[in-house]
Amino acid sequence: MSSSTSSTGKRIVVLGAGYAGLTAAKGAGRHHRVTLVAPEERLLHRIRQHEAAAGRGRDWPAIADLARGRTIEHRRARAVELDLAGRKVALDDGTSLGYDTLVYALGSRTAWHDVPGAAEHAHPVERATEVRRLIREAEHPGTLAVVGGGATGIELATELAEAHPDWRVRIVAAGRVGGTYSPKGRAHIRRVLDRLGVAVHENATVTEVTPDGLRTTAGPIEAGLTVWAASLEPHPLAAQAGLAVDERGRALVDDHLRSRSHPDVHVVGDAAAVTVPGVGTLRMGCATALPQGQYVGRLLDGRTAKPFSFRYVVQCLSLGRRDGLLQLVHPDDSMKPTVLTGTAGRLAKAGIVSVVLGALK
Structure with missing residues (x-):
């Protein structure tokens, strides 16, 4: 058998x-x-x-x-x-x-979306250890661009900026950074990005990635290291x-x-x-x-025969090690006005991550 x-x-x-x-x-x-x-x-x-x-x-x-x-x-x-x-x-x-x-x-x-140079010169999120190595092996601090204004891009930009304050970190989005979150949620994300010194480039669709940066619909953006978290x-x-x-x-x-x-x-x-x-x-x-x-x-395993059901409850973000965002949502994932931020948001996100790992164990 x-x-x-x-x-x-x-x-x-x-x-x-x-x-x-x-x-x-x-x-x-x-x-x-x-x-x-x-x-x-x-x-x-x-x-x-x-x-x-x-x-x-x-x-x-x-x-x-x-x-x-x-x-x-x-x-x-x-x-x-x-x-x-x-x-x-x-x-x-x-x-x-x-x-x-x-x-x-x-x-x-x-997804590279056929953007010229993206696959050759940008580093995808799933190769996070490669990004860590490139930062560690750099001769001197430089400019790092995170492409993508959604949850993954925001978490990357804030984490990298906090861990490497001597690097110039930029986040580049085709629309608004954190555009899917509630007004309170977006406002908090922007405050954290500002506090960490992250330059925000919104409404800047990337049209090409080069070894030295990005060409976008809003103009060129310098970057010695590009991390792709767009989609x-x-x-x-x-x-x-x-x-x-x-x-x-x-x-x-x-x-x-x-x-x-x-x-x-x-x-x-x-x-x-x-x-x-x-x-x-x-x-x-x-x-x-x-x-x-x-x-x-x-x-x-024969423990259910019912159809699959699901309802959204929250969305959460890490914003570095000292901050976070917990965004309450309706069952269809549309935003509620209520958010938890700061230490409360960070602890809520850490708790959810622990629950995920516990479910896998």
């Missing part, structure tokens, strides 16, 4: 060991044998990548430790091809896995394999998070276009990925 076969003969394969994939594998692995396919040895703790970039991160938990107590085999390989008709996954080590049920959780990656795109393997996807390449799923074109495939996390009545299509991020993974784990 293969390592992914349960006592009932069902072969469950999970692709990806992010928040969604790992929690799905752990849930299904309570009473089934699961093969978890991911090249990483340790959890890619994406909600703490800004800390790693600033040199404040530590080793994240090993996947083997997080999977302890479950019947999960971790195959350290990458999925390179899906044979949906034959129910097989080809891996980059030359082997393949058959499955009865596949959980596709390959998540998202940095994400789903991994392309789902669309390449023939799963039904939306215009962004996210797999279309039903209310049990099954592919609408291939119901033997569950899709969770950033890879899935999950639409919840009264809420809408969920945004990418840990806040939505973790509950989806938990749900599919329970579903495969």
Whole structure:
């Protein structure tokens, strides 16, 4: 019997060991044998990548430790091809896995949007340790530009500015920095950026990245080091394999998070276009990925048969080590006027991060 076969003969394969994939594998692995396919040895703790970039991160938990107590085999390989008709996954080590049920959780990656020079001269958020190394090895402090005015860009800019006050940090956004937050939330973000000396460039769409900086619709911006946090795109393997996807390449799923074109495939996390009545299509991020993974784990383990449900409660930001923002939201993710800032916001964010890690353990 293969390592992914349960006592009932069902072969469950999970692709990806992010928040969604790992929690799905752990849930299904309570009473089934699961093969978890991911090249990483340790959890890619994406909600703490800004800390790693600033040199404040530590080793994240090993996947083997997080999977302890479950019947999960971790195959350290990458999925390179899906044979949906034959129910097989080809891996980059030359082997393949058959499955009865596949959980596709390959998540998202940095989207360059065909901006000339971006892939060559900018550094994506997922390579946070590379950013840390470049800062450490620089002969002298320079200018660093963070492209992206959303949550990831804000957290990176504030963390880097606080950790490296001798560097000139800039944040560059196509619209407003923190534009999705409430007026109180945006005002606090701007106060923190000002306090940390971060130069803000708004309404500046990047048209080219060069070794020396950025060309934007608002003019050139000098930068010796550029970190790209503008947007994400789903991994392309789902669309390449023939799963039904939306215009962004996210797999279309039903209310049990099954592919609408291939119901033997569950899709969770950033890879899935999950639409919840009264809420809408969920945004990418840990806040939505973790509950989806938990749900599919329970579903495969027979602990639920109900449709997936979800409601937003808060959005939170780290603003360096001494400040933070907790933004209350309506169930559909629209903003409420209430925010927690300063130490209260920082502690709230730290508490949420602890809850995430606790859920994975």
